[in-house]
Amino acid sequence: MTMRFPLLLAPLALAACAQPAPDPSPSGTPTERVGPVAAPRDEPGGGQMRGNAVEPAATAALEERYLGRWVGVEGMYLNVTRREAGGVTLDMQWDLDHRGTFDGSVTAEGLRFLRNGIAETAVPGNGDATGLKWLAGKKDCLIVRPGEGYCRP
Known part of the structure; x- marks a missing residue:
C-alpha cells in the first residue's frame, strides 16, 4: 500500500511542473518576442497542417474564417482582406493614436503579422478573453x- 501512494502523486507533480511561468514584466505585456512572420509554405499534402505552417488548401479555408471586419472598443477596428x-x-486601428496596414499570414494559431517590428498573432477567442x-x-x-481584441459586429 505504501508503494502506491508515491505513484499516485507522480502525475500530479508532473502536471504542476507543466504550468507556464508567470510573466515577470511589470506591465503585464509579454516580454517574449517572436521571429519574423513567415508566409505559409507551398508544399504538397492535400491541405494538412504541419507544425505552425498551414498547407494551401487549409489556408484558403482559414483565410475565409478571418476575412472581413472586426470591431474593437472606442473606434478600434480590424479589417482583414x-x-x-x-x-x-x-488594416487596423489598435488604439486611439495608432493606425496602420500590415501584411499577414494565416497559421494554425491565427493571423500573424509584424507591427512596429514586433511579431504579433491575432488568435481566435471570445469577448470575455479580450x-x-x-x-x-x-x-x-x-x-x-x-486589452486588444476585435469581435464580429
Whole structure:
C-alpha cells in the first residue's frame, strides 16, 4: 500500500511542473518576442497542417474564417482582406493614436503579422478573453493581447 501512494502523486507533480511561468514584466505585456512572420509554405499534402505552417488548401479555408471586419472598443477596428500575392492584409486601428496596414499570414494559431517590428498573432477567442468589458459576451473574436481584441459586429 505504501508503494502506491508515491505513484499516485507522480502525475500530479508532473502536471504542476507543466504550468507556464508567470510573466515577470511589470506591465503585464509579454516580454517574449517572436521571429519574423513567415508566409505559409507551398508544399504538397492535400491541405494538412504541419507544425505552425498551414498547407494551401487549409489556408484558403482559414483565410475565409478571418476575412472581413472586426470591431474593437472606442473606434478600434480590424479589417482583414486577401492579398493577390497570397496571405492577408490587416488594416487596423489598435488604439486611439495608432493606425496602420500590415501584411499577414494565416497559421494554425491565427493571423500573424509584424507591427512596429514586433511579431504579433491575432488568435481566435471570445469577448470575455479580450479583457474588455464592452466585448464581454461576444462569441467570435480575435485577440492580439490582453486589452486588444476585435469581435464580429
